[in-house]
Amino acid sequence: MSLRGYSHKFGDDVNTDYIISGRHKFKTLDMKELAKHVMEDLDPDFYSKVASGDFIVAGRNFGCGSSREQAPLAIINADISAVLAKSFARIFYRNCINTGLPLVECNTDLIDAGDELDIDLEAGVVRNLTKNIDIPTTPLPAVMLKILSEGGLVEHFRKYGTFNFD
Amino acid sequence: MKIISKEEGTGLGKTIAEKILSLKSGVDAKANDIVVADLDFVMGQDGTSPLAIQAFQEMEATKVFDPAKIAMVIDHSSPSPLQGVSELHYQMRQFASQQGIFLYDIGEGVCHQLMPEKGHVVSGDLVIGADSHTCTYGAINAFSTGVGSTDLAAGLISGKLWFKVPETFKFIVNGTLPPGVYSKDLILYLIGDVTADGATYMAAEYVGPAIDALSIEARFTISNMAIEMGAKVGLMEADDKTREWVENQSGRPFAPVTADSDAVYARIKEYDVSNLEPQVAKPHTVDNVSPVSEVTGIPIQQGVIGTCTNGRIEDLRIAASILKGRKVCPGVRLIVAPASRQVMLQAIREGLLETFVESGAAVVTPGCGPCVGTHNGVPSDGENVISTANRNFKGRMGNNKAFIYLASPATVAASVLTGSITDPREFIK
Structure with missing residues (x-):
């Protein structure tokens, strides 16, 4: 699967309260509505700036904080196609795989805001088209790749009724 | 149960994490192995359970694996401040009633107080909760960890979850x-x-x-x-x-x-730690920590005593011992949220609530209180809050223009008396 879009850059330790604030997420299960507030405490205009297929690009420890799955769901529903960071917090990481949001762990110092990127998830390569460089990525564990390739954990359970990694 | 992926180990001995995950998965697991393990208890709260119930239905499940091993807790927005929240609470009550699982409704307390207090978690257990502070029960030797709603749904159905064994x-x-x-x-x-x-x-x-x-x-x-x-x-x-x-x-x-x-x-x-000073985490990250002497005198408008971090009876005793016979500084608000109904009852019996109320505190329903920004004390723009909670992220308490400091119940109690961040040792003989 190849993804192409533009970079929106953030710093280190972007927590799930910043991705989607508690003052919104407890109210509704309408993820399209929540998506309008994605990242708003860091950038109030973020939702209006994003074009379909764009990427969130951040530093270390992206998604730290609470276990709210509304965080990846709000990102997905804002039409962001993947998140790239130097590292991810573990609950967020699992939640992304389970909900089908691709994550890419790589050296994001090589990407600036507005850069055009082409991501090959299977090959594990991020191509920065603006800077004309290839950025290597950390591969996903096999279990996670299987869940992600099946479309998330809901699909996995619909198919098998339980965990099946045979 | 077989091992899913195996790393070559270097040492012979095992950590607590390796031992519990080995026992619960039935394989000899070491750090970085991936295993599927049996869960002893599964918990969700009102911010995460509604999505899990939705995922449970989408997974085409009809029954939970064991109702005696599952609880849902209404603690984050409790009692409901909004009609939308009320509908989500209704879904939880319906699901709990249909499945016969434990439901702790408004006023029962914070999930992380209730799980050990109600005896749902014991030493050596493997527990997941759809709340990041599920790690709390590690204090009684349980491998307990936070997950999201879809993992919770998978746990509700199968009684299992996959884990990467941590270093x-x-x-x-x-x-x-x-x-x-x-x-x-x-x-x-x-x-x-x-x-x-x-x-x-x-x-x-x-x-x-x-x-x-x-x-x-x-x-x-x-x-x-x-x-x-x-x-x-x-x-x-x-x-x-x-x-x-x-x-x-x-x-x-x-x-x-x-x-x-x-x-x-x-x-x-x-x-x-023999020479450790009281510590304060400054806005807007929990690791932005200073000794209290470096932040003394910063004015505060609101204090919060409670939450899954510091809302237990000992915390209330410490705070009350400082507040007893004194008044909260004019212009400062103090909110006290006991961690559970049992903690609140005990605090009533010991006269602690009388001390809080007499000092000028607002005592609110046992639960998460104002910690997550849904109700019970959202600060206004530019205000400083000192809280016993565990997070001070920008916007955490419902206003991204407020500033949150984290400290012990003693430091919060001392600070609301003076109106600025204060070393509690000034009030302790």
Whole structure:
């Protein structure tokens, strides 16, 4: 699967309260509505700036904080196609795989805001088209790749009724 | 149960995390292995359960694996402040009633107080909760960790979850905490030292004389905040205090798990806390920690005592001992949220609530209180809040233009009396 879009850059330790604030997420299960507030405490205009297929690009420890799955769901529903960071917090990481949001762990110092990127998830390569460089990525564990390739954990359970990694 | 992927181990001994995940998966698992393991208890709260119920339905499941091993807790927006929230609470009540699982409704308390208090968790257990502070029960030697709603749904259906066995970061804490310095100060200090991602993906093990000297309640405060250093669990060994506490709360048999002396650790750090000052985490990250002497005098408009970090009876006793016979500073608001109904009842019996109310505090429903920004005390623009909670992220309490400081119940109590951040030792003889 190849993804192409533009970079929106953030710093280190972007927590799930910043991705989607508690003052919104407890109210509704309408993820399209929540998506309008994605990242708003860091950038109030973020939702209006994003074009379909764009990427969130951040530093270390992206998604730290609470276990709210509304965080990846709000990102997905804002039409962001993947998140790239130097590292991810573990609950967020699992939640992304389970909900089908691709994550890419790589050296994001090589990407600036507005850069055009082409991501090959299977090959594990991020191509920065603006800077004309290839950025290597950390591969996903096999279990996670299987869940992600099946479309998330809901699909996995619909198919098998339980965990099946045979 | 077979092992899913196997890394070559180097040492012979095992950490607590490796032992519990080996026992629960039925394989000889070491750090970085991936296993599917049996769950002893599964928990969700009102911010995460509605999505899990939706996922449960989408997974085409009809029955939970074992209703006696599942609880849902309405604590985050409790009682409901909004009609939309009320509808989500209704879904939880319906699901709980249909499936016969435990439901703790408004006024029962914070999920992380209730799980151990109601005896749902015992030493040696493997527990998941759809809340990041599920790591709290590591204090009683349970491997307990936070997950999202879809993982929760998978757990509800199968009673299992896949885990990557974490490496372990061992914190050896020597010395004796001085008077006026508490386990909250200790864990803030450790987080400040290793930073917010210092233990990412690792299990934390907290050991040493300073940990042994703490009560179980004080230990919960430390394990509760393991996630704030990125850890998956915050484990402690079970001693006589643990055994006695767990036996009092739960009728379930249990087998504590100890680390082997030749266990392999990814990192070990050693501390001496004999000269530790009270600590304060400054806005807007939990690892932005200073000794109280560096922030003394910063004006505050609101204080909060409660939450899954510091809303237990010992915390209320410490705060009340400082507030007794004194008044909250004019222009400052104090909100007290006991961690559970049982804690509130005990506080009533001991006269602590009388002390709080007389001092000028607003006592609110047992639950998460104002910590997550949904109700019960959202600060206004530019205000400073000092809270016993575990997070001070921008916007956390519902206003991204407010500033949140984190401290011990003693420091919060002292600060609301003076109207600015204050060393509690000024009020402790």
